[in-house]
Structure formats: structure tokens, C-alpha cells
Amino acid sequence: MRNHLIALLAVSLCVAVCAPARADIDVEGTVLIGTGVDTGGEPHNPYALQVGGQVELILWGVVLGARATRALALSDELSKDVDLRAIGGDLGYEWELWIFHIGPRLGLGYLSTVKKDLFSSFYVEPGVVGEIELGWFAVGADLRYRVVTEDMDRNGFLAYAKIGLRF
Numbered sequence: 001m002r003n004h005l006i007a008l009l010a011v012s013l014c015v016a017v018c019a020p021a022r023a024d025i026d027v028e029g030t031v032l033i034g035t036g037v038d039t040g041g042e043p044h045n046p047y048a049l050q051v052g053g054q055v056e057l058i059l060w061g062v063v064l065g066a067r068a069t070r071a072l073a074l075s076d077e078l079s080k081d082v083d084l085r086a087i088g089g090d091l092g093y094e095w096e097l098w099i100f101h102i103g104p105r106l107g108l109g110y111l112s113t114v115k116k117d118l119f120s121s122f123y124v125e126p127g128v129v130g131e132i133e134l135g136w137f138a139v140g141a142d143l144r145y146r147v148v149t150e151d152m153d154r155n156g157f158l159a160y161a162k163i164g165l166r167f
Helices: 002-018
Strands: 025-038 049-059 062-072 084-093 095-097 100-113 121-134 137-148 156-166
Touching (some): 025 062, 049 156, 062 100, 084 121, 100 137, 121 156
Antiparallel strands (some): 025 049, 025 156, 049 062, 084 100, 100 121, 121 137, 137 156
């Protein structure tokens, strides 16, 4: 009886290891760089230069992600209260057309300024992501519109170029 259990375990292990990989589950990490257009009432654009990163887990087309971005003041003319930071999560869907991936995203999170040092303004970011997957590399664009519930003058269009790895 013991030999039968060992044989069954060996066959199960061989099937699990020798089975072809399925592309139903992917993990992606990307670097974001972009800019935005303030549609609020600010006399200057707090979305001048955006840098950040994101991690996504794609399960059978459903996307769950986390992202963090920071708007950098490019000159000393802008005060620290417009040096924005955002941290949040993403939910979406992705369609694969050969090497091209496209899908809607909904980002939810909090916005802060370096001066406040407190993530207090809730935001919602509907948008769309398109990318090309070449082996383990992913290159694409991420377009969003940020609606900030507390500081409405921080609302704006955001556009990111993204590059990273996808497994």
C-alpha cells in the first residue's frame, strides 16, 4: 500500500511539473513617468512631472493593483504645497489581443502634499491602459482623470508612459 501512495505522489508531481504553463495569471511591475493637466482653479499646474510605480496581479483578465506616484516641482517657484503624492489601488479588466493588452481601470486612493505629510484627500481615477507585451517586457500608456473629493482644485487629466516586467 505504501508503494502505491509513493507511486501516486510521484505521478502527481510529474504531472504538476511537466504540465505546460498557463497564461491565466500574470504579475506585472512597471515604472510610471508622465504629466498631467490641472482642470481645477490652480494658478499653476501641480501635475507638471509625475513619477511612480505600480504592481498588478492579473487573474483571468481581472486586474488588481497598487500604485504610488509623486508630482515633482521642477523649479523653486512652486511651493511645497503643490508637491503632490498619491497612493492607492487599481481595479480593472484586461483584454489580450496577441501582444497588445487594453482595458479600463478604476483607481482609488489618497492624495497628500509634502507640506501636509498626511494622506487625507480621497481620489477616484477612472481611465484606460494600453500596453504591448514583448516576452517579459511591457511597454505602454496609462490615461486617467483624477477627481479629488476634498481639494477639488487638484482635479486633472493624467498621462503616463509605463515600462516594466510581466511574468
